[in-house]
Structures are given as C-alpha cells and as structure tokens.
Amino acid sequence: MASVLEELRWRGLLANSTDEAALAAHLNAGPVTFYVGFDPTAPSIHFGNLVQLIVARHLQRAGHRPLILVGGSTGLIGDPKESSERILNPKEVVADWVERIRAQVERFVEFDGPAAALVVNNLDWTGELATLDFLRDVGKHFPVNRMLGRDVVRSRLEDGISYTEFSYVLLQALDYRELFRSFGCTLQFGGSDQWGNITAGVELIRRSEGARVHALATPLLTKADGSKFGKTEGGTVWLDPTMTSPYAFYQFFLQAEDAKVVEYLKVFSPRDRDAIDELARETELRPHLRLAQRALADDVTVLVHSQAERDAAVAAGEALFGNSDLRALSESTLRGIVSELPHHLMPAGDPGATDEWQLPTALDVLSLSGVAASRSEARRAIEQGGAYLNNQRVSDPEARLAPDDLLHGRYVIARRGKRTVGAVTIDARPTASATG
RNA sequence: GGCAGGUUGCCCGAGUGGCCAAAGGGAGCAGACUGUAAAUCUGCCGGCUCAGCCUACGUUGGUUCGAACCCAACACCUGCCA
Numbered sequence A: 001m002a003s004v005l006e007e008l009r010w011r012g013l014l015a016n017s018t019d020e021a022a023l024a025a026h027l028n029a030g031p032v033t034f035y036v037g038f039d040p041t042a043p044s045i046h047f048g049n050l051v052q053l054i055v056a057r058h059l060q061r062a063g064h065r066p067l068i069l070v071g072g073s074t075g076l077i078g079d080p081k082e083s084s085e086r087i088l089n090p091k092e093v094v095a096d097w098v099e100r101i102r103a104q105v106e107r108f109v110e111f112d113g114p115a116a117a118l119v120v121n122n123l124d125w126t127g128e129l130a131t132l133d134f135l136r137d138v139g140k141h142f143p144v145n146r147m148l149g150r151d152v153v154r155s156r157l158e159d160g161i162s163y164t165e166f167s168y169v170l171l172q173a174l175d176y177r178e179l180f181r182s183f184g185c186t187l188q189f190g191g192s193d194q195w196g197n198i199t200a201g202v203e204l205i206r207r208s209e210g211a212r213v214h215a216l217a218t219p220l221l222t223k224a225d226g227s228k229f230g231k232t233e234g235g236t237v238w239l240d241p242t243m244t245s246p247y248a249f250y251q252f253f254l255q256a257e258d259a260k261v262v263e264y265l266k267v268f269s270p271r272d273r274d275a276i277d278e279l280a281r282e283t284e285l286r287p288h289l290r291l292a293q294r295a296l297a298d299d300v301t302v303l304v305h306s307q308a309e310r311d312a313a314v315a316a317g318e319a320l321f322g323n324s325d326l327r328a329l330s331e332s333t334l335r336g337i338v339s340e341l342p343h344h345l346m347p348a349g350d351p352g353a354t355d356e357w358q359l360p361t362a363l364d365v366l367s368l369s370g371v372a373a374s375r376s377e378a379r380r381a382i383e384q385g386g387a388y389l390n391n392q393r394v395s396d397p398e399a400r401l402a403p404d405d406l407l408h409g410r411y412v413i414a415r416r417g418k419r420t421v422g423a424v425t426i427d428a429r430p431t432a433s434a435t436g
Numbered sequence B: 001g002g003c004a005g006g007u008u009g010c011c012c013g014a015g016u017g018g019c020c021a022a023a024g025g026g027a028g029c030a031g032a033c034u035g036u037a038a039a040u041c042u043g044c045c046g047g048c049u050c051a052g053c054c055u056a057c058g059u060u061g062g063u064u065c066g067a068a069c070c071c072a073a074c075a076c077c078u079g080c081c082a
Helices: A004-010 A020-029 A047-061 A091-108 A131-137 A144-148 A151-157 A168-183 A192-209 A246-254 A258-268 A273-285 A291-304 A307-320 A331-340 A362-368 A375-383
Strands: A033-038 A065-070 A118-121 A185-191 A214-218 A343-346 A387-389 A411-416 A420-426
Touching (some): A004 A020, A004 A047, A020 A185, A020 A214, A033 A168, A047 A065, A047 A091, A047 A214, A047 A258, A065 A091, A065 A168, A168 A185, A185 A192, A192 A214, A246 A331, A258 A291, A273 A291, A307 A331, A331 A411, A362 A375, A362 A387, A375 A387
Parallel strands (some): A065 A118
C-alpha cells in the first residue's frame, strides 16, 4: 500500500518539502499532528483553500491528526502580497469572518475517532501577548537581513511595506511553535506561496526548542497558459453558496481545459488511480464527451456542497445549454434553475394604479438579470449577436416582452454568450382582466 | 521638518493647453470555428434616454474661450537629507 506521501506526490500535491526522507519516516512511525492555517481575508474560504483542506483529508485518513488553524490574529495583520499593502480590516469584521470560516472548514475533516481534528484560533495565544515578550522571545530569532531576502519582501522594497506586514512571518512562525508546544504538532503545510512563512516556523522551533519539525507545500494550480487557475467571470470561486452558487461552482470545474483536467482530477477527486487513468484515456479518445470534466465537477461539488446540489446544478446546466426548449420544463424545475442563477425579482405593476405598466424590454432583462453589467454592455451584447432570452437570440434591444414570452407566466432566462446566464422573475402577473 | 520625484480607465503605461473617453500592451467580453476545451481570426472593451449627451486622468479651488495637461492648497506614495 502506498504511503500517504507517495499518494500526495502522485496527485501532484507536493511542490516542496523539508527533508522528505525524514518526513516519510516520521509519518511512518505513527500518528503525526499536523496543521494548516487559513486567514480570514474574506467572509468565506475559496477554491484555493480547498486544496489545503483536501491534503488535510488525505493525511487524516492516513491516521494523522489535523489542527485547522483559523487566523484570528494573523488576519488582523495581513500576509504581505507582492502587489501592494493591504488595508486593515476592522477587528469586529475579522472576528465575524473567523466564525464563518471555522464553520466552513469543519465540513472537511472528521472530529471523531483517534485522529480527531481540532480547530484552533491563533488569537488565543497572541491576543494577550505583550510586545516586549514578543520581541524578546520571537523577534530575537529573526535576523532582519534574512527577512529582507524573502521574495515577497524584496518585491515590496521599492513600493514600500509597513512594519506590520513585515512582521507577519513572525506571527505565523510563532503559531507553529505554539502548536508544537501545546499539541506536539510536527508538520505544517500550505500553498507554495506560504513556503517562506512555513519554513520560518520550522526554523524558529529549531532555534528556540532545538527540535526538528517538518513542512510541505502544495503547488499553485495553473491553467494551460501558465496563469493562475481559480478565477472566473465573477471573480473568485468561493465555497460559500451565497457567494458562488453551486451552479456556478459546478460550471467552473466543468469548464476545465482538456490539457489540465486530469491534473485537477488528481488534486480534487477522491477517485483512485485506475479510475483517473481511465478518465485520462477518455479525454484523449473522446474529448468532446468531457467525461473527465464532468467527473471533476461532480466530485468537487458533492464534496463542497452536496449530492442534491450537484444534481440540481447538472439539471440546470442541461436545461440552459444547447438550445433546448425552456418552455418544456415544469414550473418547479424552472424555479429550481432560476434560484441557482443570478436573478432579479421585478414587481409587476398594478395595472389599476399605473396604466403605463409594461413588461420589460430585452435591454431591461439583460441588465436586470445581471447577465450584463450595464445597459451599455447589454446593448453591445445584442449588437454583437451574443444575447439570448429564453435561448432565442435577440436582435432588437428595445423589443418588449410579450406576456407569452414569460415562462410559466413569470420567468425569463437571459444569456450572454455561451455561459453567462441569469433570470428575471416578474413577481406577480398583473390581472389583465381588471378593467376588462 | 527640508529637498526631489510621483498619483491617468480592471492592471501596466503613453499623453505636458484644443485633433482626448484619452496611444500601446495585458486582462476581459462577443462573434466565427468547435466540444460549455485549447489555439486562431474578427469586433468590442466609462455610462446613458446612444449619429447625441453626461461623467472621468489623487482631492479642492483657480487661470483660460477651452485643462489629464498651467497655478495654488491639501492628501497619499517613493527617494535623499535632517
């Protein structure tokens, strides 16, 4: 049976590690307590964090014990990014995000059994830490000349970096030492962009505790052209269903490139080697069937959301793509689809009160539904022949809907291009018989 | 605190009085070709009641018939000096 390290390697989840032979021996010798951290920089974790949670699952299944750290304190400081200084978020906001993220990560690890996971918050040990103690006990171990050599810092020397962000690495290193002391944690991993922060912890423990601990880094997932994988039209792919709907989430994975889909499957899918090899063959022989993409989207959506959400996302996709007749759908099916899409509820006017009440125009529907960011963009889409209402191409921006255009008397599905879909719901149909 | 340089559309970046909604590149969007893939080609890419109008070049005020471009003050960033 393959070791967990070999498994991770095969899945392409190992980008970097401290002495790998030593780590392999350590993992072999018995249950290891490991940690991975997530900083609250938004109300939800995102697609990129998912990779770390998956690694945590693999390790836990191999009998090791996860500590999932939510960065209540590091989130107040901000890990320096190459581009520019971050804006500090208010403490209450960060505290709120900590709670949300804590709830999210709990889905991915087991809290029972011998390798039960634990969620920790670094604010618990840094919140009350005195500055002088910090400088004496932690700062003393960090040569500034070495810190200046770090890539992120170097990239910021020109444009500037605050002392706050410059100090971030000390806090993360301190976290590792704290978890080492309190829980005997001897392995930390994270994304490859975290490597510097992670090894700083390894070094701090070596210097102040005289102990040798380990580290791993997962690779940054890229697209075929080398750019970062993880952004979509709407921006970041979030795990929170109110920020990225399960439908959009499913679509994101379904649209994976052929050249990369097998790589993503290895990372995200629980399927074993044989199953993935089979999907790789399918992608080569019958790429148009997109079996690998479907498997990928299925697996990740079920993992992050649920089987039911996955089923709904598939049903919605089938109805919306191609030129299927949306009129054939039952009202309940349609309602389900609409709820997955960006949509806008439009109150129907009371024809008795406003004799001018009219149904919206094509332009209205495209912009209200959110399919087009502005009316200008909607106009452009129509001019370019890329706008559809209920799967019918639109040519006149001012064309007004007729009552008959409303699916089940209320819904209009708007689409721009192939993939951008939204809906408008007319709240209640005006009683046309009011005046006869 | 002093001196010097900087702040342009999503990002980078040109523009130093009218021809500027602002070159060029990147990102992005649409169309064609396809397979909800990639590559390629074409078009688009501030907003709107869209042959016109409105808002925009850090902020505020000024000069001018006219300002992204000139002047003043302020804010922020960078460097050098204290």
